[in-house]
Amino acid sequence: MLIGFFILNPKLNSKSIFLKEINTFKMKKIIHLIAIISSLQLVSQRHYTKISSSKVSNERIDVSENFIKEFYRKCNNKDYSQFSSFILDKRLERKLNNDYEKICEIINKNGKITSLKFRSAYIKDYTKNSDPIELMTFDAGFENSKELHFINVWIYRDQNVINNILTSKEKPFSKPKKKESAL
Numbered sequence: 001m002l003i004g005f006f007i008l009n010p011k012l013n014s015k016s017i018f019l020k021e022i023n024t025f026k027m028k029k030i031i032h033l034i035a036i037i038s039s040l041q042l043v044s045q046r047h048y049t050k051i052s053s054s055k056v057s058n059e060r061i062d063v064s065e066n067f068i069k070e071f072y073r074k075c076n077n078k079d080y081s082q083f084s085s086f087i088l089d090k091r092l093e094r095k096l097n098n099d100y101e102k103i104c105e106i107i108n109k110n111g112k113i114t115s116l117k118f119r120s121a122y123i124k125d126y127t128k129n130s131d132p133i134e135l136m137t138f139d140a141g142f143e144n145s146k147e148l149h150f151i152n153v154w155i156y157r158d159q160n161v162i163n164n165i166l167t168s169k170e171k172p173f174s175k176p177k178k179k180e181s182a183l
């Protein structure tokens with residue numbers, strides 16, 4: 001390729017060809033670096049704004065709480081049928097259709113829910129202007145697990161579509177606590 005380029009442009013010497021290649025290589029690296037950084041920022045965006053208690057929709061709290069109870073009831077009863085009382089996001093529906101038994105096995109290891117209380121609601125910042133998703137966080141207690149403290153449900157504002165459910169030790173967007181220095 002270089003030989004053909006050099007033959008077609010006899011005015012260019014090998015030094016100028018080499019410098020052009022280095023410059024294009026640097027530009028490609030910069031473009032790739034920008035693309036990687038921007039994609040990582042989009043994926044790792046976990047910015048949430050707390051919704052004041054006066055503005056939280058009681059309907060979405062009820063839908064989320066009822067979904068949690070139904071989800072755990074179905075897992076405990078080994079009922080892997082579809083959720084007819086709730087509108088699920090297609091991605092969540094696909095995930096449950098493919099892995100519902102495995103998910104229920106993991107859930108059943110934690111035991112039944114002993115307590116469930118609404119804690120707070122948040123909105124994903126980057127969805128505010130398009131299709132807002134709210135995160136409903138519930139304090140939860142489990143029979144067999146002292147580590148898990150939260151059940152989180154993501155729900156779209158329009159039509160109360162359930163986007164996801166997660167059981168966790170911490171709120172899903174909280175930063176890990178810094179370890180204290182031993183010194």
